[in-house]
Amino acid sequence: MTAQHIETLIVGAGQAGLATGYHLQRRGRDCLIVDRQDRIGDNWRRHYDSLRLYTPAKYDGLPGLPFPAEDRWHYPGKDEVADYLERYALHWDLPVRLSTAVNRLTSRPGGGFAASLDGDTITCDNIVVATGTFGRTAHVPDVAAELSPDIRQLHSSDYRRPGQLLPGPALVVGASHSGTDIAYELAGTRATTLAGRDCGQIPLPWDSRRIRLALPVLVFAWRHLLTRRTPLGRKEMTAIRLHGGPMLRVKRADLARVGVRRTTARVSGSVDGRPALEDGSVLDVRNIVWCTGFRQVFDWIEPPVIGDDGWPREYRGEAADVPGLYFCGLSFQYAFSSMVFPGVGRDADYVARRIADRTGIRRPVQQAA
Missing domain, CATH: 3.50.50.60 (FAD/NAD(P)-binding domain)
Structure with missing residues (x-):
C-alpha cells in the first residue's frame, strides 16, 4: 500500500471537477483530480448517440477556455463535449489521475480525510466530490x-x-x-x-431564431433568478431534484x-x-x-452526509457539518444553471474560494492566458 498527501482531492474529472481544479490552480492551491474512467470525457462518450447540449457553444465554455465552434449557436454533441473536456485538462495542465476509483472516504482524527483507492491511500485537507449531477448509480x-x-x-x-x-x-x-x-x-x-x-x-422551438432572442434572458434567469436564495428558485429546486427539468x-x-x-x-x-x-x-x-434518473449514492463517505431529502447536507457545495468536505456539480447546487455548462464555472469558483479561505495562506493568483 502506498500513501500520498494532497491539499485538496477532487473526485471526478467531468466539467465540475475540472473547473474546480482550474480555479484552485489559479489560486495557487495544490490539488489532484481522480476519475474512475480511462479517459477524460468518457462519461459523455457513453451517452446516447443523438444527445446534444441544450445550450449553444457560446454558453458552453468552462472558465478560461471557450468551447471551440465556428458557429457560436451550434449545439454540441456528446462526443464534442467529451473532446472539449479532454482538451481543457490538457490546456491548463490540470493534475488528473485516471483509472482511479475512490472506494471509501473517512474523516481523520484532528482534521482532513483519508481516501481509500485500489491498494492506495490519499490523505487530504479538503475534498471535493464532483461525481455528477445525480450521483453515480442508475x-x-x-x-x-x-x-x-x-x-x-x-x-x-x-x-x-x-x-x-x-x-x-x-x-x-x-x-x-x-x-x-x-x-x-x-x-x-x-x-x-x-x-x-x-x-x-419551455414552449419556444429550440432550433429557431426565436430561441436566439430568448436564450440570453433564460440563461440570466437560470443563473440569477432561479436560485436557492429566492422562493421561486427553492420551489423549482424541489421539483427538479425530485422529477427532473x-x-x-x-x-x-x-x-x-x-x-x-x-x-x-x-x-x-x-x-x-x-x-x-x-x-x-x-x-x-x-x-x-x-429514464428514471440516478440515485444519490454517497455511502462511501464517512461520516454520513445525506439529509432527510436524500441529498447531501450542503449549501452552495459546502457541507453543513463536515469541515473540508465540498461538492460540485449537484443539481441546483446554487441555481437552475448549476446542472448545465453556463452555471458550473460559477459554482466551482465559489467552492475553490471557500477552500482557499479555509486553508488560510494564499499563494499568488495565476492569471488566465
Missing part, C-alpha cells in the same frame, strides 16, 4: 425485476441507439430530458409509449407529431410479466427504457 424501479425476461430493459445510461432494442413496441418511463429525447427517437422505428409525470416545457428541445407537440403515445400514469406493477400502469392499463411491449 435508478431502476423495483417493478423491473417482476417483468418477463423476454422484455428488453435498458436504463437511459445504457441506451445508445434504437438498434439496441428488440423488434416491437417500446415503453419509455420518465418524461424529463432524456425520456422525451429517447421516446422521440424511438418513434421513428416502432410504436412508442412515454409514461411519467409532465415536467412542463422541463422539456426543452422535444416538446409535447413533437411527440404527438411522431406518434408517441403519452400517458402521465406511473408504472405501478406487473400483470403476467407485462408493465401495468396505475390507471389499470397493461402494456404489451418488447422493450423498456428506464
